[in-house]
Amino acid sequence: MKRKFHTSALIAGALIAAIGLPAGAAHADTTPRIDLRVLVVSDGGPSTDAIAAELDVAGTPYTEIDLTEADRPVIDADLLADTVDGRPRAKYQAVVLPSDNPFPAGSPEMAALVDYERTYDVPQVDAYTYARPEAGLKYPIEGGYAGSVDGVRAKVTAAGKAGPFGYLQDEVPFEDNSPTVGESYAYLSTPVTGADFTTYVDAAIPGTTKRGSLVGEYRHDGRRELVVTFVYNQYQQQFRLLARGIVEWMTGGIHLGASRNYFSVHVDDVFAADDRWNTELNCTPGDVDCPDGAGTPDPIRMTPQDVTYAADWQASRNFTLDMAYNGAGSVEHRQDNGGADPLADKFIAERDEFRWINHTYTHAFLGCEQDTSVVPWRCATEADGSVRWVSRNAIVDEIATNRVWGEQSGLPLHNDELVTGEHSGMKVLPQQTADNPNLALALADTDISWLASDNSREPQQRQVGPSITVPRYPMNVFYNAGRAAEQVDEYNWIYTARAQGGSGICEDNPATSTCLDEPLDTATGYADYIVPLEIRTALGHVLAGDPRPHFIHQSNLAEDRIAYPVLNGVLDTYAALFTADTPVVNPRMKDIGVELQRRADWRAALNDGQVTAYRIGDTVTVEAPDGVAVAATMPTGTTLAGAAFGEAYAGARSGWTPSTGAPLALGLPSSAVPAAIPGTGPAAVPEPAPKTRVPAEVREPSTA
Template identity: 55%
Template sequence: MGRRTRRAAALAAAGLLATSLQSLTAHAATPARVDLKVLVVDDGGPATAAIIAELASQGTPYTVVNLQDPSRPTITAAFLSDTVNGTPRAKFEGVVMPNDNPFAAGSAEMTALAAYEAAFGIRQVDAYTYAQPAVGLNWAQNPGYIGSLDGTQGAVTTQGTAGPFGYLKGSVPFEQPDPAVSTSYGYLATPLAQQAAGATFTPLVDAPIPGSTARGSLVGQYDHDGRSEMVITFVYNQYQQQYRLLARGIVDWVTKGVHLGYDRNYFAVQSDDLFMSDDRWDSTLKCTPGDVTCPPGTPETANPIRMTTADEAYAKQWQTDHGFTVDWAYNGGGSEDWKSDHETTTDPLVNQFVADQGSFRFINHTYDHPFLGCVQNVTVVPWQCTTNANGTTQWVSQATISNAIHDNVTWASQKGLQIDPTELITGEHSGLVTLPEQPTDNPYLAPALASNNVKWIASDSSREHNQRAVGSSALTIPRYPMNVFYNAGTAAEETDEYNWIYTSAAQGGSGVCETSGNSTCLSAPLDESTGYSSYIVPLETRIDMGHVLANDPRPHFVHQSNFAEGRIAYPVLESILSTYRNLHNDNTPLVNLKHSDIGGELQRRAAWNTAVTSGQVTAYQVGDSVTVNAPAGVQIQATMPNGTVQQQLIGTSAFGSSYAGSLSGWASRGALQSAVTLKLNGAGTGSNGLSVVATVIKAGTKLGITTPAKALPVPAGVRKAVPAGPGDTSRTKAASLVPGTGKPVPGKAAVKNSRTAKTGKATRPGHK
């Protein structure tokens, strides 16, 4: 294209923009209506997929325009805006682009987007683009850097802390899970010293430029031509810690802090088998006597693992010192067995927990930990469901299930232990589906739950990730199993079993990691004296931090054995807590919910997400007022600026609670109201309360429309998420999927996300 042709194209584009803006000037004095929905222009890459995942996680409505779909809608002025009852309407409150301009040169779609953003003050996120003058940056050279960012220590700038990333203390470390695989790539460059007239570039997150004393931008805000872009110059996927730390701020920035949905960082830990004695791993037999993983006839564990009163005192003080509460799933029958075995009428451990119960939370784990699914045939490994002569499954009876629940509640009442009887964790999540051995729930489980008023029953997230109903009265609460084994009381035992599971047969392990398809193998066995602290603890920290930073309230679980003897649970918990608190400001604490509260959160989310995805939610902002319409009975979920209140028929009421520098939470319609109305006050009044821009850009004015971005490098470790290590089943599964599609990579089966299948550990019939 020659100079004359390029000039003609630029003038034509400027004319289109001017026409779009002129059509709005008649309403300049009228506050615009801005619909609370985000437009995502998707090229199928991992960066846009990551932002889509964050929007979905928060429950924030969005519309995707897939550039790879030949039948996609064309982005025009009419697609982006219209007029409702004489009021100009912006149909999207923010725009996410795969880069600064993914369209062909001279694209009318990019022109329409630029006009729309300028007219309504709508922000745009460039999910991944390269450093260039067109986005306010120097080329990444002299000084500059282009390449892998693995292990880079990014930092939030002063402006970033004062802006969208104020919930972070400052550090944004880039992961390096596998030195042999590049898992990040990006550009480090400095802002242009001489910006275009009226333009500014503000770094929000930066990092040192190798070989230079300068720092290069990783995330910055480029304001120009009446538009504002968040320029991100590194690529990422939804699982990487560097992105997870910034995801909340990206959504808050593009929506100016006014959007439906919210993001909080949850961490709950439940310790099963309190008052019972857990079987111990045998490092010689490489199995657990008393468990069905050992050959039939193997003598039971002679030295089981059980907490002492000293362990209880340590747990109480630890919780106080670390500002964190562990939930204890108790089995009253375990205490009665212990008293019988020790020929005593009292159990000091129970007495001390009861005396200190104000420091703890307790959950019914059934009286004596029976298996509540099918009748197990444990003469074979793995076990099987016993069948009747006609081939039907033999099920544990409803009476047995009911007694296991009821007797534990009665025992707690007799001991003076305060519990919530609506909460339940069955032994090994039994009674629920247990694949592959038991493909359906025990049909007697649901009526037993109903008769005992159980509303919240724990399930295994590695088997069933989503909440579901069990009968008409109960809902599941999926839990993440931590790779701190129930049958290990010391670091050496944990490491020996870990080696057996995750080491190849040639290296002396079981070889399960080579055949299960659900885990990776260690390159060599871990040192039993150092492997727990040097490898297992950091790895489990990375895996669990992935859940914490993903707006995921699902709890994690370990066992009482891990709080006894070597107390191996604490190094993991302390590592998670310290890692989190070193990265986040005090305004963004970990949210530590009890069992039933987690269930309620998942239940509300499910109703909200169903309403959003089915198009039953509409929300918009006009001036300082936000109106949200949702189906009757569905609570609305939103994030708003500080000072926001809910408008009632008469007066106002509080909205949400403070978190990460904003107000967020759930709200229901007020009495005699058909919608939820939120009023933005104080500093938040103008965040999205924008009058339509009255300025008309004349033909010939330089537009903030760049040439389309070239294809950008994306390393294999971003295209296919690299697992943090053995046990990281979510990213193992993601690595086998085509980014942005959820479909298996051709020729490669998706990995089954099942810890039971991965470890080869079968459920145990009970403890003695």
């Protein structure tokens, strides 16, 4: 959805005044056309990049001009506006600048932006600016503050709740993930006396009883600016919380693109048993990380009481888990226990409480045939050296037999979904560098449309035969741990140095983000360290509007039930941050696949210039290619073909609308139509902003 602006792409304007409305327009109706596109003027800093990333995620088109590029286009009247069929056209509905004025003193570019914003009532976002009178605020030295705001708990004001940040509860907590890393810097100040300034988000000014603005609206000289006085990057929680409101403010809640906050959790290996980590051998007997014959397998398997707990937990959280099942686990258990399997009986009795996904019958590895005589394993080969692949018939049998077992057990299945064991069949580096060529054929034989993949290996969707992948986030709650102490012991082994008894992976790969300075206490390390880290990671995906599901294993719902502290932490934190009209969306696998595919198609149409969208008065018109679903967000009360548009979410209406290639006309409520276009008289041009402080660490996500 980003369009980098080059001079050759400019369309010459035909404005009589420098930027004002043309005299003697051909149409009697001179109501301007406002194109639904944002102009992002960047200086390469993290704050404008963060806003651009938010637009990308939502599917909101924007054009970026990078001030650091020598051959960038000049921002002038012709770049900003022209006429179409005699009607004045504003090419952008909003302007994002790195500060309130990033240009040199007396810049004609800033003058052109000022005139444009006044003429067409186009708002400006100051992505990160110094607190100063030109932005409606007193200098920090006048009773304000300039410095770190790590760990500060900012608040949404009453005006913020009544305005663009109404989807948030009271607090906006700023991250403080490490005592040695500066993560946030801000200028806290109060409005200049007499300024028309409304604070939306504020924080206490240290050493005083006053509160200073972090985000506020400054109205002056016929213009509107959203003044942001703290630095951020796209990954930080404080920005993720405020990003939706920033976009809603600058677009007036009328824009292409739509976003939700998603959280879905797949539980793999249901009915099967997961081998347990051995704290003496530092491997998992029975699995490929242990040499053949090392140790004795010690399986972890849920009990009927764990099923009851899971069902009750779901009901209390209004949340549904997706159970990826292996039917052979129950068959084998009955064979070994005189025909009894209380776990399967309980799950089947409670089957309608959960969603179910085919995880293959025996959880077999469906890629190359594995040679486990060495650690790590390798692909077995034929006499000629070629890879020995699991056969097409074997793959079909794993899928079809599990499907039949599930249907006979009455599980409410969607037969076009599949999770292979360990995401096998697809390439697994370094051992297996390509998909099993028999996988695509077997997926076609069994009518699989949606195939789970590992997001840590392949974060993008791709085609595998007739199937589209659905990347899943692995949670760092291990499949071979049913107890917290086991989880910590394995975590220590993986993430500490060899001198501390660890694997040394961090010495071999310093980029590993979860390395430990010293081993965790096995009694407290899970609750005190691993759980908060996993909550922060998963919540980051939720707040980023990423629909990709997370996955854990049935072992994590057994014994100590170690998954629940993480799941509860994500849901509890979310509920404390967002209002009830902005719920976590909890889709099943195929719906996630559809969402990701629609986003990709929409992004391609935007990037190819196949989408046109604009507003004239109380009507928004969108043109898109036939078959492409249009994503849009509109105020409550908007209609399409006489019916309410979209679905309610976060105080607005948004969603996907199929396009037939004909224009879509959306009718806006009267509350969304401005009373009049501001006047076109001269406006004061602000002086360039002083350089703002940007901690080096703020450019990257912190995992400390």
